[in-house]
């Protein structure tokens with residue numbers, strides 16, 4: 001199964017081949033390809049900047065030290081990396097207290113002025129992002145993982161299941177439950193308002 | 201108007217949007233959505249919300265992202281210097297396999313001599329002497345040290361010779377000289 005488009009997949013395979021030959025450039029290329037995605041994944045799950053940085057770093061160090069364990073026949077490099085990152089994020093949940101983000105944020109974020117006053121809708125986006133971030137924090141870790149992988153990273157249900165190490169049906173129902181939970185959490189804000197913010 | 205079809209539609213709306221239903225079930229929902237404004241409204245809201253999530257969730261963690269170059273420096277520092285290490289290991293395993301195969305084949309290739317049952321040959325006396333832990337009180341070891349110094353004296357200039365042994369050793373050496381005289 002491949003996540004990368006066909007043309008890109010070959011490039012990633014070449015990068016992996018260079019890594020296996022001990023070529024440092026291969027590691028650097030893979031890092032620049034996936035670093036921001038892995039950080040974004042870790043941040044969306046941990047909702048803590050320093051923890052997300054630490055886990056991102058750990059993920060790459062582990063992956064690069066264990067490149068010979070990667071089996072291209074079993075998973076794409078992206079899902080392999082995501083699996084490592086998710087497992088490290090789960091360790092982090094166990095070490096830390098539950099997320100204590102103030103859900104009241106959902107109801108108190110600044111409503112932007114008329115569309116013309118917001119610079120290119122960036123404030124609107126920021127507010128929408130803050131609202132969704134607070135709503136994500138209130139989900140259980142498994143539901144958060146499912147919705148972030150599906151909607152934040154565009155993984156198919158099969159890939160979500162692979163990364164989360166669960167049956168595909170479970171992955172589907174987790175995404176569905178998370179979707180419904182977010183809808184009800186963001187209901188006080190109003191879907192129409194969120195829509196308004198985003199159309200700015 | 202709320203009926204059985206509305207209930208069925210609500211229960212399967214998300215699966216319908218995710219394209220997970222059978223063609224028959226899809227057709228049933230699609231037909232209902234065309235006829236029922238309430239369900240169509242619910243469908244449109246859910247679809248819009250999915251689009252919003254697809255737009256907003258990727259923004260989480262995008263702002264305030266770390267300095268990735270700096271992080272790369274930290275990652276690189278933790279990576280072992282592994283120029284051609286995998287090939288080196290492969291070569292080592294290959295050599296081990298070759299040695300093992302040779303060990304298995306050797307008894308058959310060397311006629312009827314069963315080398316595995318041959319008694320081990322006794323080690324050379326000089327090897328025995330070198331294996332012993334140096335203990336300066338024992339005269340045998342003193343002789344070994346003296347022998348090693350003579351080897352070193354062949355390699356180094358004679359002026360360096362007195363600085364090599366410890367003071368304790370020097371005393372035993374002097375004693376030994378006295379005995380020989």
Ligand SMILES: [Zn+2]
Pocket residue numbers: 201202203205206207209232236238239240
């Ligand atoms: Zn209906």
